[in-house]
Amino acid sequence: MQKRQFCTFRIADRLFGVDILDVKEVNPEIGFTPVYHAPKEVLGYVNIRGRIHLILDLRLLLGFESRHLDETSRVVLFKPHAGESFGVLVDRIGDVADVDETQIEERRKNDQGPPEGHERRISDLGIGVCKLKDELMVILNSKLFLKHI
Amino acid sequence: MTGLSDEQIIHVKKEGLGESIPSSSGFRIPASEFRRVDETRFIPDLTSHTESESRLIAEADETRNISGAAPEEQTDALKSPMPSEKLPAPRSPESLPVPETAAGTEECHEPDVSDESPADLSNTVRIHVDILDKLMMLAGELVLVRNQQLLSAETADAAARSVVQRLDIVTTELQETIMRARMQPIGKIFRKFPRIARELGKKHGKEIRIALVGSSVELDKSILEALADPLSHLIRNCCDHGIETPGERLLAGKSGQGLISLSAYHEAGHINIEIRDDGRGINPDAVRRKIIENRLKNPAELDRMSDEEILNFILLPGFSTAEKVSDLSGRGVGMDVVKTGIEKLGGTLDIESAPGKGTAIHLRLPLTLAIIPCLIISLGEHRYAIPQINLVELVCLYDDDVRTKIETADFQEFYRLRNRLLPMVRLSEILARSLPFTREVRAGITEKYRNACSTATDMQLNFAVLKVGALRFGLIMDRVLGTEEVVVKPMHSAVKSLKIYSGATVMGDGKVALILDAEGIARHSGIMADAHPASEERAEEVNNEDDIQTLLLFRYGEKEQFALSLPLIRRIERIKTSAIEEVGEKEFITVSGISVRIIRPDQVLKVSPGVERDEMFLILPKYIRKPVGLLASALVDIEESAVDLNIDSYMEDGLLGTAVIRDHITLFPDICRLAEKSEPEWFAKRPETSESSFRSAKQVLLAEDASFFRQLVKGYLESEGYKVITAENGRTALDRFNENRFDLIVSDIEMPVMNGWDFIRTVRKGSNIPAVALTALDSEKDRKTAKDCGYDRYEVKIDREHFLTTVARLLEVGSGK
Numbered sequence: 001m002q003k004r005q006f007c008t009f010r011i012a013d014r015l016f017g018v019d020i021l022d023v024k025e026v027n028p029e030i031g032f033t034p035v036y037h038a039p040k041e042v043l044g045y046v047n048i049r050g051r052i053h054l055i056l057d058l059r060l061l062l063g064f065e066s067r068h069l070d071e072t073s074r075v076v077l078f079k080p081h082a083g084e085s086f087g088v089l090v091d092r093i094g095d096v097a098d099v100d101e102t103q104i105e106e107r108r109k110n111d112q113g114p115p116e117g118h119e120r121r122i123s124d125l126g127i128g129v130c131k132l133k134d135e136l137m138v139i140l141n142s143k144l145f146l147k148h149i
Numbered sequence: 150m151t152g153l154s155d156e157q158i159i160h161v162k163k164e165g166l167g168e169s170i171p172s173s174s175g176f177r178i179p180a181s182e183f184r185r186v187d188e189t190r191f192i193p194d195l196t197s198h199t200e201s202e203s204r205l206i207a208e209a210d211e212t213r214n215i216s217g218a219a220p221e222e223q224t225d226a227l228k229s230p231m232p233s234e235k236l237p238a239p240r241s242p243e244s245l246p247v248p249e250t251a252a253g254t255e256e257c258h259e260p261d262v263s264d265e266s267p268a269d270l271s272n273t274v275r276i277h278v279d280i281l282d283k284l285m286m287l288a289g290e291l292v293l294v295r296n297q298q299l300l301s302a303e304t305a306d307a308a309a310r311s312v313v314q315r316l317d318i319v320t321t322e323l324q325e326t327i328m329r330a331r332m333q334p335i336g337k338i339f340r341k342f343p344r345i346a347r348e349l350g351k352k353h354g355k356e357i358r359i360a361l362v363g364s365s366v367e368l369d370k371s372i373l374e375a376l377a378d379p380l381s382h383l384i385r386n387c388c389d390h391g392i393e394t395p396g397e398r399l400l401a402g403k404s405g406q407g408l409i410s411l412s413a414y415h416e417a418g419h420i421n422i423e424i425r426d427d428g429r430g431i432n433p434d435a436v437r438r439k440i441i442e443n444r445l446k447n448p449a450e451l452d453r454m455s456d457e458e459i460l461n462f463i464l465l466p467g468f469s470t471a472e473k474v475s476d477l478s479g480r481g482v483g484m485d486v487v488k489t490g491i492e493k494l495g496g497t498l499d500i501e502s503a504p505g506k507g508t509a510i511h512l513r514l515p516l517t518l519a520i521i522p523c524l525i526i527s528l529g530e531h532r533y534a535i536p537q538i539n540l541v542e543l544v545c546l547y548d549d550d551v552r553t554k555i556e557t558a559d560f561q562e563f564y565r566l567r568n569r570l571l572p573m574v575r576l577s578e579i580l581a582r583s584l585p586f587t588r589e590v591r592a593g594i595t596e597k598y599r600n601a602c603s604t605a606t607d608m609q610l611n612f613a614v615l616k617v618g619a620l621r622f623g624l625i626m627d628r629v630l631g632t633e634e635v636v637v638k639p640m641h642s643a644v645k646s647l648k649i650y651s652g653a654t655v656m657g658d659g660k661v662a663l664i665l666d667a668e669g670i671a672r673h674s675g676i677m678a679d680a681h682p683a684s685e686e687r688a689e690e691v692n693n694e695d696d697i698q699t700l701l702l703f704r705y706g707e708k709e710q711f712a713l714s715l716p717l718i719r720r721i722e723r724i725k726t727s728a729i730e731e732v733g734e735k736e737f738i739t740v741s742g743i744s745v746r747i748i749r750p751d752q753v754l755k756v757s758p759g760v761e762r763d764e765m766f767l768i769l770p771k772y773i774r775k776p777v778g779l780l781a782s783a784l785v786d787i788e789e790s791a792v793d794l795n796i797d798s799y800m801e802d803g804l805l806g807t808a809v810i811r812d813h814i815t816l817f818p819d820i821c822r823l824a825e826k827s828e829p830e831w832f833a834k835r836p837e838t839s840e841s842s843f844r845s846a847k848q849v850l851l852a853e854d855a856s857f858f859r860q861l862v863k864g865y866l867e868s869e870g871y872k873v874i875t876a877e878n879g880r881t882a883l884d885r886f887n888e889n890r891f892d893l894i895v896s897d898i899e900m901p902v903m904n905g906w907d908f909i910r911t912v913r914k915g916s917n918i919p920a921v922a923l924t925a926l927d928s929e930k931d932r933k934t935a936k937d938c939g940y941d942r943y944e945v946k947i948d949r950e951h952f953l954t955t956v957a958r959l960l961e962v963g964s965g966k
Contacts, residue, residue, distance in 0.1 A: 021238050031660060032663040033531060033653075033660060033662065033663065034531065035644050035647070035650070035663065036580035036581070036583070036649075037580070037583040037647045037649060038641075038643075038644045038647060042644060044645065044659040044661075045641075045653055045654045045663070046661060047659050047660065047661045049288070049290045050286050050289035050290035050292075050655060051286055052653050052655065052661055054641040054643060054644065084641055084642050086641065086643070092276065094919075122871070146643050149643060
């Protein structure tokens with residue numbers, strides 16, 4: 001039985017997860033330098049230990065409303081194989097979830113017609129869902145984030 | 150994971166790295182990755198640094214690196230005839246057996262380009278560019294840590310301080326050494342040129358040899374890559390335009406084989422590259438013909454231009470002197486692209502050519518692109534960097550000027566900077582709109598600020614004058630913070646399409662600042678597209694250039710505004726009024742060791758008394774041999790203006806006249822006369838014995854088109870007691886000359902209708918009257934022409950003393966005859 005680990009976080013009180021092998025680090029640095037003219041999902045640049053990262057607003061990527069930053073806001077930075085130095089802003093960071101492969105329910109394509117609104121965006125970026133102890137975690141494919149701005 | 154390409158590998162001299170890493174104990178050697186390399190003791194495993202952050206991730210990375218590296222090396226080995234396994238040490242790019250190079254007998258190789266000696270080989274290791282970039286990044290982080298440490302060390306004790314100082318030195322050296330590791334020899338791009346030249350030569354029936362000098366000169370990898378295209382264009386140019394066919398060459402007395410020499414050398418932190426051919430050179434007359442055909446300049450302007458200036462026209466877009474379009478060149482897109490390419494790298498390009506002998510093109514480039522000097526500005530709470538290479542000057546307007554100096558024309562704001570219309574671009578508006586400006590948008594912005602300006606009070610407006618090629622524009626921002634050398638990081642690929650940025654950088658406090666791209670901003674704002682009217686306006690300016698004076702506007706009393714022509718001023722000193730000393734009724738001040746007699750305008754002219762300030766300005770004039778200075782209470786501005794001096798409405802001894810400048814009547818003091826009025830005894834000794842009655846009998850004909858100078862010179866002459874009759878050009882001067890009897894002619898050279906040369910030639914047909922040429926041009930060639938045409942003397946316009954002495958001498962000689 002194959003075990004997988006996911007880095008979890010919350011957006012609009014819903015639980016999401018990305019493969020921990022894609023994640024470089026989680027950082028509380030949220031002093032972004034805006035890049036005007038960039039697509040609206042681009043929050044701006046941030047310097048993390050000498051390296052410049054482009055930060056995306058995951059709320060907008062998933063079709064939610066943007067939200068002001070607060071003390072629980074974090075950026076999740078990804079490793080180079082997920083895309084050129086970038087990260088996403090999340091509302092609140094969660095635990096690492098250990099999951100069996102078998103628990104993951106792969107996304108089925110177009111079984112009930114195209115979903116609407118942010119559900120559609122989530123299905124664009126998602127791999128599937130996984131049932132944890134008391135809630136569902138939507139698993140996102142971090143490699144798709146940069147492609148969807 | 151992409152495989153390693155040869156391009157990504159940099160060969161590093163082993164000592165280089167050995168130096169930079171003080172101790173090898175902290176590093177593991179990933180033996181598998183470098184298993185074919187026996188000398189890798191100093192290769193650090195950098196992933197161990199990040200262990201604390203995320204151990205398992207680092208390990209995953211490492212395995213990928215290894216699996217990526219190994220197969221690639223094998224394919225390399227297959228490609229090259231010599232299996233890499235047998236090499237005792239990694240190969241350098243030069244040692245790769247390139248078939249053409251090996252087979253070629255024509256090209257001349259410098260010893261240092263040819264294959265490296267075995268000793269050199271064993272001293273190099275192969276390093277992936279990624280590792281170098283990471284090293285660079287870590288060094289950057291170390292710099293940030295060091296900076297924080299430096300701050301805290303200010304309060305620490307001496308022992309701690311010395312440790313921090315050592316950290317400081319080591320960090321700087323580490324950074325420099327890693328920078329050096331990114332350097333690659335220029336021979337890497339040089340070595341493909343002999344083949345290009347040979348192929349082109351064969352195709353066009355020419356024999357071309359390329360000589361390479363300085364192939365070992367090292368350049369930053371990124372510059373090297375960007376240099377390849379411009380250089381090959383220049384080489385193609387040499388082959389096509391420069392080198393003649395063997396027949397033509399033999400006829401011209403040269404050897405049948407053409408030589409292109411390509412050399413590179415270091416000089417003062419820059420790399421110089423010279424491409425020189427011994428071909429036919431660029432014919433300046435052909436360029437002149439093209440200029441006239443394309444109506445870029447009129448023939449009169451061309452006559453005044455030197456051959457070097459003419460040559461620079463070939464750098465304009467769409468300019469080609471080739472008679473016919475060939476597959477190589479002649480399409481007019483070429484030199485301008487090369488020039489833009491070189492300038493983008495922060496370099497310069499110069500052309501030198503001798504017809505029949507050859508052409509040389511000099512390129513001057515910075516060693517590295519990674520660090521460039523920038524102007525740091527702010528808009529709102531964010532900072533931006535503008536590369537210094539685009540910056541011309543900074544201008545700050547206050548209060549009323551903000552309202553009145555920014556003019557609007559149609560849909561664009563302009564500022565009149567020294568009589569040239571400068572389109573203004575507001576950075577805030579640029580950033581706020583992601584689509585390129587349309588006319589409506591521009592009109593809207595213009596309207597918005599026109600309304601805002603007319604109501605607001607107590608304002609300040611900062612802008613930087615930027616240049617993009619020939620275009621200049623003003624970029625309005627909030628504040629100028631200063632200049633800084635910044636480390637340039639490329640834009641993220643997701644936002645690379647945004648043309649208004651050229652990169653990003655990390656500032657000292659750790660925040661990211663974006664580097665603005667002046668060209669992108671000019672395009673975005675739409676001013677790039679309407680750059681043509683500006684060139685027309687410039688042409689207009691040239692036409693009445695003679696009348697334009699650069700004036701210093703200043704005040705002394707509360708009421709009057711004064712103006713002095715800038716060429717008459719040696720310099721301006723800021724003085725403390727407390728330092729003024731009095732001797733009798735005269736005031737003196739010591740300026741750089743010399744006591745200077747102070748002239749107060751209200752002592753010599755009927756003007757309002759001076760405003761007493763702690764600090765005042767002393768204007769030191771040129772062309773007066775005694776140390777005098779005119780006192781001013783405030784400097785208003787420097788203004789370029791077409792001056793039409795009025796001598797009718799208000800006139801006084803010591804004034805040249807008045808003119809309306811910026812809606813104020815402005816007095817033009819004759820500083821020579823003022824000095825004479827205040828210190829008559831200094832000027833009494835002019836070397837002439839003539840009585841003033843003798844002088845008044847003398848009549849001088851003055852031909853001068855610029856009214857300002859006409860007034861100035863007339864004033865000089867009249868103050869000496871001569872009678873002066875003036876004319877605006879050679880034709881009227883000739884009429885006056887035939888109507889009256891004169892003792893002396895003083896004539897300008899450049900005048901409309903009939904110039905000074907033609908005028909004196911006509912006069913000389915029937916008269917030997919003494920004549921002085923008076924001109925702004927002071928060149929040996931003009932002196933000679935003046936003599937040849939019949940002028941007795943040649944004087945530069947504003948040297949009053951010298952001019953009057955000459956006049957007096959000529960008149961004496963004339964009367965003596």
